[in-house]
Amino acid sequence: MKFKTERELLEYTANIKGKTFKEIDSKNLLDSASLRKQKGLLGHVVETGFYKYPRNSDSKADFEELDIELKVTGYVKNKNGSVRAKERLVLSKINYNEIITETFESSHVLGKCKKMLIIWYEYDSTKEAKDFLITDFQLYDMTDDFEIFNNDFEIIKRKVLDGRAHELSEGDTSYLGACTKARTSSDRTPQPFSEILSKPRAYSLKNAYMTGILRELTEKPTTTITSKQEFKTVIEYVKSKLQPYFGKTQLEILEEITGRQYSEKIPKNISKMISDELIGKDSELAKKNELFAKTSFIIKNLPIKEDGKPRERMSFKTISLSDFETDWEESYWKNYFEETTLIVVCYNEKNRSKNGYRILSDVKQITFDENDLESFEKTYNQIKIAIEKQDINLLPTSANGFKNQLLEIAPKGIKGDDAYVNFFKRNKTKVAFMISKKLLVEKLKI
Template sequence: MKFETEEELLEYTSNIKGKTFKEIDSRHLLDTASLTQAKGLLGHVVETGFYGYPINSDSKADFEELDIELKVTGYVKNKNGSLRAKERLVLSKINFNEIINETFESSHVLGKCKKMLIIWYEYDSKKEAEDFVITDYQIYDMSDDFEIFNNDFEIIKGKVLEGRAHELSEGDTSYLGACTKARTSADRTTQPFSDILSKPRAYSLKNAYMTGILRENLEPKLTTFNNFKTVEEYVKYKLKPYFGKTQLEILEEITGKDYSDDVPKHIGKMITDRVIGKDNELAEKDELFSKTSFIIKNLPIKEDGTPRERMSFKTISLSDFEEEWEDSYWKNYFEETTLITICYEEKNKSKNGYRVLKDVKKITFDENDLGKFEKSYNQIKLAIEKRDIGLLPTSANGFKNQVLEIAPKGVKGDDAYTNFFKRDKTKVTFMISKKLLENKLKH
């Protein structure tokens, strides 16, 4: 089936809304597939059963005459009714030997995937894939966010040029990820400027970015755009007038109040909320924030640059550990999230309020980090399965080279571990060790 115009393609595609994959699977591709296998076949089902195209691995776009690529991907409904993308959207494999001679405009990823027809279906873990319902579709053009994609591409290319393809992390970039793409965990490939083998990787639209364009499509809203290419760039821009000043000096300057007699415990958070913006407000300030996965953290550091304390994250839920690590919420979280760390230096062991704004550091996690995180994840998963708190990876009960541990988060004396199994939402949080933070801050 050929389409002469984009409008003709969209008019035909409108007939797919409300259908299940079973209804269009004319070649019965899903009949004997497991749920995991089936998810990989859903694109082929739409391609063959709805559009009548043969399955192919052609380097050209699916709708060649319109230069539009077909992508089928899922979303889930959160408990509060909001929508989020089920996973990243994998585009095309990164050739480390070719990327060094490419620009983003001349790259394979833009050549094939510049414009895509995205078919959205609602994912439901309680259903078989054939019963997933296709609910929406949209034409998506990567050139709409060209400057940020170009910047992301240059970051990926830069690491390859430095012989550091093996250190690529999805947290390095804003929208365009370099996700691992291998048949097995042992697969490796060569890179041009290093003898170190790297995991094969592919370009992808990151999970947070997919969530952003999903919500824009279904829940359009106005956003301002300030031409920032990364969250780090935005944070540094906002904090630029305050470097070298103490926390109290900054807070008093932006509020006009004197806090010296009663220094707020969370003074760092008060500053970031006012200068940078509250977490739930940032998406309204710039569309960059609605399409990236980031966390802004305040961290006290010593004069030698080492962290004074560990870094905590949000509390964990028991249901977070129902899946294997590779498909888990936490793997995706640590893999894609960029930590924007605002460092306050303590001069002469100065206390909270009197530490000086020193630096803003970006922290991301590579394959080596994720391998260590996986061990902690599996320890928690095992503890839940056996209902044995003695297996939890705490700082006092960990394993060799542990860098991700758990600790109580909340009221002291809450007995968080004893009550660990009593409800899904625990009072325990993940903590990054000072040792790992020190290593990250040096880079």
């Protein structure tokens, strides 16, 4: 089936809304294949059953006559009624030898995926894939966010040029990810400027970005986002807000921006109060700048001792037992650590200065590479085994972990609550992942 114009394609595509995959599976592809083993299976069903195209692995766009690529992807409904993309959208493989001579404009990924027809279906873990409902579609143009994509492309290219393709992380970039693309976890491929083998990777639209464009399609904007492309990364935005206050103490900053005196009683959460005032509260950031609506990030405040070491570990949200029902490769936490960028606001201690008198010194970025993730996987699997055996002694705490452990767990919340004894009693635990101080020192390079 050929289409002469975009309008003709979209008018025809409107007929797919409200259908399940079994209704359009004319080749019976879902009867003999596993969705887990064949990641692009639902795309093949739409391609062959709805558009009547033969299956192929051609490097050209699916709707070649219109230079439009077809993509089929899922979303999940949250308990509050909002929606989020189920996963990142993989675009095309990164060729480490070719990227070093490409620009984003001349790249294979833009050539093939500049315009994409995205078919959205609702993912439901209680249903078989054939019963997933196709609910919407959109014609998406990558050049709508060209400046940020171009910056992301150059970040990926720079690591390859520096012989550091093995250190690539999805957290390095804002929208365009460099996700792992391998048949097994041990797969490696050469890179041009280093003898160190790197994991095969592919360009992708990151999960948070997919959620952003999905919500643009399904939700009416309530706030006009300003300075749409003034900043290309979250860290640029954060630094711009904090730069005027570098060299000042927490107390000096808070009193300056609030006009109030706090010297008699310094708030315990003074660093968070400063971040909320200057950068914005977590719930407000998506409305302040589009980057926050389409990226996965966490802003953390960290006290740094005089010897350059962090005073404390860095914690994340509490874990749930249900987080560990899947293998690591399919888990929420693998995707979380792959895509999330940590923006760390550093406060230096001087003469053992206490909270309130620490000096705002820098803003740094932390992302996790393949070596970090391999260690994180061991922690994840140890928790999974502990849950299966109902044995708290197997939990990977700092005192009960493994050699060179980078991610551990620790209680988070009310003091005196025995978080480990109660660990298996409810799905939502009072235990959280913590990055070890050793890893923080390495990442922050203070």
